[in-house]
Amino acid sequence: MKAEETRQVTTQAEELAQNAGRAAMGAEADVTTRLRTKAELEQASELMDVVCERGNLKLAYQRVVENKGAAGVDGIGIAGFKDHLKQHWPTIKAKLLAGDYMPQSVRRVDIPKPQGGVRTLGIPTLTDRMIQQALHQVLSPIFEAEFSESSYGFRPGRNAHQAVKAAKQYVAEGRRVVVDMDLEKFFDRVNHDLLMEKLSKKISDGRVLRLIRRYLEAGMMAAGIVSPRTEGTPQGGPLSPLLSNILLTELDRELERRGHAFCRYADDCNIYVRSQQAGERVMASITRFLADTLKLTVNMAKSAVAHPWKRKFLGYSLTWHKAPKLKIAPTSLKRLEDKIREVLKGARGRSLTTVITELNPILRGWTAYFKLTETKKALEELDGWIRHKLRCILWRQWKRPYTRATNLIKAGLTEERAFRSAFNQRGPWWNSGACHMNQAFPKSFFDRLGLVSLLDTMRRLQCVQ
Numbered sequence: 001m002k003a004e005e006t007r008q009v010t011t012q013a014e015e016l017a018q019n020a021g022r023a024a025m026g027a028e029a030d031v032t033t034r035l036r037t038k039a040e041l042e043q044a045s046e047l048m049d050v051v052c053e054r055g056n057l058k059l060a061y062q063r064v065v066e067n068k069g070a071a072g073v074d075g076i077g078i079a080g081f082k083d084h085l086k087q088h089w090p091t092i093k094a095k096l097l098a099g100d101y102m103p104q105s106v107r108r109v110d111i112p113k114p115q116g117g118v119r120t121l122g123i124p125t126l127t128d129r130m131i132q133q134a135l136h137q138v139l140s141p142i143f144e145a146e147f148s149e150s151s152y153g154f155r156p157g158r159n160a161h162q163a164v165k166a167a168k169q170y171v172a173e174g175r176r177v178v179v180d181m182d183l184e185k186f187f188d189r190v191n192h193d194l195l196m197e198k199l200s201k202k203i204s205d206g207r208v209l210r211l212i213r214r215y216l217e218a219g220m221m222a223a224g225i226v227s228p229r230t231e232g233t234p235q236g237g238p239l240s241p242l243l244s245n246i247l248l249t250e251l252d253r254e255l256e257r258r259g260h261a262f263c264r265y266a267d268d269c270n271i272y273v274r275s276q277q278a279g280e281r282v283m284a285s286i287t288r289f290l291a292d293t294l295k296l297t298v299n300m301a302k303s304a305v306a307h308p309w310k311r312k313f314l315g316y317s318l319t320w321h322k323a324p325k326l327k328i329a330p331t332s333l334k335r336l337e338d339k340i341r342e343v344l345k346g347a348r349g350r351s352l353t354t355v356i357t358e359l360n361p362i363l364r365g366w367t368a369y370f371k372l373t374e375t376k377k378a379l380e381e382l383d384g385w386i387r388h389k390l391r392c393i394l395w396r397q398w399k400r401p402y403t404r405a406t407n408l409i410k411a412g413l414t415e416e417r418a419f420r421s422a423f424n425q426r427g428p429w430w431n432s433g434a435c436h437m438n439q440a441f442p443k444s445f446f447d448r449l450g451l452v453s454l455l456d457t458m459r460r461l462q463c464v465q
Helices: 003-007 013-031 038-043 049-053 052-067 076-097 126-143 160-172 192-200 206-217 239-257 274-293 330-344 352-369 378-396 401-410 417-421 428-433 435-438 441-447 454-463
Strands: 104-111 118-123 175-180 220-222 223-228 261-265 269-273 304-305 315-319 326-328
Touching: 038 435, 049 126, 052 076, 052 126, 076 126, 076 206, 076 454, 126 206, 126 239, 160 261, 160 269, 160 315, 175 239, 175 274, 192 206, 192 239, 206 239, 206 274, 239 261, 239 269, 239 274, 269 274, 274 304, 326 330, 330 352, 330 378, 352 378, 352 454, 378 401, 378 428, 378 435, 378 454, 401 435, 417 428, 428 435
Parallel strands: 104 220
Antiparallel strands: 104 118, 175 269, 175 304, 220 223, 261 269, 315 326
């Protein structure tokens, strides 16, 4: 599934920050529309008037500015956004209320995927992001009550950690086979007609429906050329997550009708059953349901019926024990290692303090996301590997044997041992992992420099849970 990949495009830290922002947004949205009940919103034939209310727009503007982000096809960034609105908003608002507003094309951005290939994002202009956010704040209370308790993605008060804990509970109850379903290019394959049909059951304002349709069909610009869209909801806009939940709620209800235990985070859905045979049946039947009812395709190459400890869910995996423990999936560990290697490129020309300052936000964010892990070995090994990499930087920076010997003596080694170690003619990686470098620059040395320890941070986070 792709939800976990999507979240980790910028690191797990950003994903948690986004989840927190969504929760806050949901709370604030309720404040903005608290004079209108869910039933009133559903019945409002003038829903666009609610979208364009000053309080709702002000909140939407604040959210867009806080989230920052890149400019769209018009080239207007955060710095010039306020002035742009002062000049053009009266006209834009008039068009929205008249039902005549036409969104601009989205800017295509290709993000490398961890396992190769690219994920295509569509970045709307800041104006369109604000309008989408305003729509989201009004539509979310209408649809939220219809969503499943087993749906955790892009919803106020819900997050990936809750989904992971629920998955663990299902396995602990004896459901030791998982149907791990990967929807092939879900955000690119959303059927517009199906989605609009579901929206029209709750929304009576034709202006809102037409505007959403226009956002779905907005072209994607790359290298100055606009490509039209006939399906899909581009990732990158505030409205797409809500629309994906609206469409996939039908999948949730079908799974509930059949009595299945499942967790869904956006397009990442795991179903937990008690036997391999049951799993194979569920995989076949739900694949047919998705194809026939929602016009979605399961990527069989990436999907599987297997034991949970052989799969991953939102970056986590499970141990095989009767009382399973959460652990960090190997692919998540590798992604962190790759990110660290990227930061350490060219580190020979920088001070160790500078390198550590660049590393720490990555380490803190990653640890915050994976704080649920119940196995510590991987963290100990990662901590040791990071310190090994940093010692290697020091060894390379010293270059000459006499410089190395001098620095080892300063670090507390005897003169005889320092010179013997400095002139051993072994390579940097071997020396940085050898006992003389470990003794000269132990963990306490890096603690004093402020290096974040994954294991120590994990322990602190788990103590306050």
